[in-house]
Amino acid sequence: MLVLAVVASAAAAPQRYTHAAYGHTPGTFIPILVDERHGPHADGSYAFNFETGNGISRQEQGYPQGPEGAVASSGGWSFTFPDGTPAVFTFEADENGYRPVSNLIPTPHPLPAHAIEQIEFARRNPTPGAHPGAYRPGDYRPGDYRPF
Known part of the structure; x- marks a missing residue:
């Protein structure tokens, strides 16, 4: 009975997970040098910007556009490969739509003239x-659908 109590209490004890248990080990601390955030405001506009000590930067701004005030955004990010x-x-x-620009994005070769x-x-x-x-409603006869 005593052995059973010891085993039960050991199994019920809080587990202490280490970084290795999550497949992550702590690395070098990288400071955040800039962290600016504005909004979102009532009209949907916003902006943010951050930079890290290892050269990563990200910025984005959004603003209402058009008659319905849909938010359009623009921005970018940069970093250095090892x-x-x-x-x-x-x-x-x-x-x-979304339109990224970078010299690292593959672009298709120009089509030959015959193509x-x-x-x-x-x-x-x-x-x-x-x-x-394209969907053309006139191609479909209304009233033909009967679910039962």
């Missing part, structure tokens, strides 16, 4: 009966 290569990204996000000609030919000469790729 080999010394600088990484700089900027972006804009608005009604036209562009084929694409233009297909655009000018659509295949009869082919789906146009």
Whole structure:
């Protein structure tokens, strides 16, 4: 009975997890040099900026745009790879989508002239009966749907 009590109390004792138990070991302390935050304000606008001691920086600002006041944002971030290569990204996000810019983002090779000609030919000469790729309500008969 005494052995059972000792085993039960050992199992019920609080576990002390170390950093290694989480797969993380503490590294060098990296200070935050700049940490500025503004908003969000009533109109949805905001801005933030931070920089760390190891050269990482991030900034972003958002502002209402258009008749409905949707928030558009722009900003960027930068850091340095271990080999010394600088990484700089900027972006804009608005009604036209998210548009990142960086020399590190792969870009497609230019299409050869014959491929562009084929694409233009297909655009000018659509295949009869082919789906146009867009929803057209007139193509569907109202009232045909009966759930039961």
